[in-house]
Amino acid sequence: SWRLAALFVDAQVDIELLGMLSEAVVEDVKDNSGTGALRHLKQLLQLFARVSSSGRVPVDFWRLYAVLLQKHGNMEKAVDMRAKHIRALQRERGWADSAAMLRDVLESTSSASELACTDEVTILTRRSTLNLAKAIKARAERAVPLLQGTGG
Numbered sequence: 001s002w003r004l005a006a007l008f009v010d011a012q013v014d015i016e017l018l019g020m021l022s023e024a025v026v027e028d029v030k031d032n033s034g035t036g037a038l039r040h041l042k043q044l045l046q047l048f049a050r051v052s053s054s055g056r057v058p059v060d061f062w063r064l065y066a067v068l069l070q071k072h073g074n075m076e077k078a079v080d081m082r083a084k085h086i087r088a089l090q091r092e093r094g095w096a097d098s099a100a101m102l103r104d105v106l107e108s109t110s111s112a113s114e115l116a117c118t119d120e121v122t123i124l125t126r127r128s129t130l131n132l133a134k135a136i137k138a139r140a141e142r143a144v145p146l147l148q149g150t151g152g
Contacts, residue, residue, distance in 0.1 A: 022044065042072075048064070
């Protein structure tokens, strides 16, 4: 079934399907025989790596990839994927003018910052994440009063 899913990689990425697969693996959902989905983590990570190399992925793809990498214990790369998620969110037009989008950016920044504080992450990644968080904080501080004034 993983090989079949890989055939569709070059088509359009179905973020809902990837989300369901990711959730099943991270939550270790059991199949009819009682076997957990966590055993498919490596294959799913391979699929995500292949999809990411296509360059045409939905914004939320990077968040899902980060969660899988974190489950796998690769905190360094998980932080990198969170940063990609944040940058992808920021590329969306009007992200700082939408309360929902701003919330997504802040939540992803918070998650990246938490991951960056683990012992498994290099000092360079910590600094990079801190700089990204500072930039997001400054932009959010300017946006919040505007959003409060518009009820947005």
